[in-house]
Amino acid sequence: MLVECYDVGGTSIRGALVNKGSLVEKVKESTEKDFCSQIRKISKILRKNNQPASLVVIVPGPVDKGVMLNAPPLGISRSINIKKELSDLCDNIHIANDIDAAIEAEIKYGAGISLGSFYLLTISTGIGSALAVNGKRVENFAGEFGHTVLERRDKFSFYCGCSNYGCWVSLSSGMGIMNLAGIYLGKRISAEDVFKLAESKNHIAERIIKRAKDYNAQGIGNMINVMPVEGIVVMGSIGIEQFDKIIPGVYEIKKYTIFKNRIPKIIKTKLGDDIGLLGASVIGEK
Ligand SMILES: [Zn+2]
Known part of the structure; x- marks a missing residue:
């Protein structure tokens, strides 16, 4: 299953298509203030040859039902409904906190193996x-x-x-x-x-x-x-x-x-x- 993934960080944003733990395509850029528009641009690059089954954006702040409540590392103190803003990109879209996502990676591919x-x-x-x-x-x-x-x-x-x-x-x-x-x-x-x-x-x-x-x-x-x-x-x-x-x-x-x-x-x-x-x-x- 091909998943289009974005990791929005304080200094850089990473985007990739990931298939069963392998990164098929990868883009890394400096994070722009309007990171949702930036994701749209990166998405065009990533989707040149492939269409993902789902899209996931992870952010450095608390998330509730697709809404990022704030993100101090991004200098954002207001809430942003990322799921709604990017809904036209994919029917199956998820927004998650970055540490919650990181532990999912550890469970499946890292320390969680032992x-x-x-x-x-x-x-x-x-x-x-x-x-x-x-x-x-x-x-x-x-x-x-x-x-x-x-x-x-x-x-x-x-x-x-x-x-x-x-x-x-x-x-x-x-x-x-x-x-x-x-x-x-x-x-x-x-x-x-x-x-x-x-x-x-x-x-x-x-x-x-x-x-x-x-x-x-x-x-x-x-x-x-x-x-x-x-x-x-x-x-x-x-x-x-x-x-x-x-x-x-x-x-x-x-x-x-x-x-x-x-x-x-x-x-x-x-x-x-x-x-x-x-x-x-x-x-x-x-
Ligand atoms: Zn404190």
């Missing part, structure tokens, strides 16, 4: 999660561990976009590492620059990363306290590229969970940048 119950944890500009139990995505699982409050001390309880202070996402995501740089280095440099500084043995940058890793241990400890699982699969730009530096080890996580003997294995996703498109195809095949 694990029944696992979390998918994304660490990039933000922090989000999805949950699979007995080989199935848990529906209506909010996955907002990023907004659990980890820090109440004035100095570190940074303001978060959710209007709270001290959320996990404000401490060790890309934005969080920038916040920590503001305290330790006196200027809010990007997470990328903090990692570069640490590579050149800058002790303050090393301290920032150690601190971010400890917050991740605390956050992951909370996740395990809520639901002990067999594994945690990490994705997202920081999660993948800086895995060895910011993902805590067993002993660090043990400090923050009561399930001392049930620390799951923590692994990087093996699906790379195509995880969203693969997940979209799984949704389109259902």
Whole structure:
């Protein structure tokens, strides 16, 4: 079954025709403000030789019945009825959240091959999660561990976009590492620059990363306290590229969970940048 898939991200939009997990055609462009019109243009390229049986668009924000409610990574705070806007392109059209789609890809093509119950944890500009139990995505699982409050001390309880202070996402995501740089280095440099500084043995940058890793241990400890699982699969730009530096080890996580003997294995996703498109195809095949 051929599925036309779109993964709309903050910086790039990916489109592809996917057949049983294989990407037949693939297009990647910088995301434009009016991404629905952009999808129409890409669709003409993808459909040159093939007609899809279904069309799936995944977006970085909450979705309800084909309507994207908002999408902070796209700078969109209003709702958009994507299903209605693109309804003429295909009779069988689905709109889904990107992390929900990603865990569908992991279940079918990634960690799910060997694990029944696992979390998918994304660490990039933000922090989000999805949950699979007995080989199935848990529906209506909010996955907002990023907004659990980890820090109440004035100095570190940074303001978060959710209007709270001290959320996990404000401490060790890309934005969080920038916040920590503001305290330790006196200027809010990007997470990328903090990692570069640490590579050149800058002790303050090393301290920032150690601190971010400890917050991740605390956050992951909370996740395990809520639901002990067999594994945690990490994705997202920081999660993948800086895995060895910011993902805590067993002993660090043990400090923050009561399930001392049930620390799951923590692994990087093996699906790379195509995880969203693969997940979209799984949704389109259902
Ligand atoms: Zn928050």
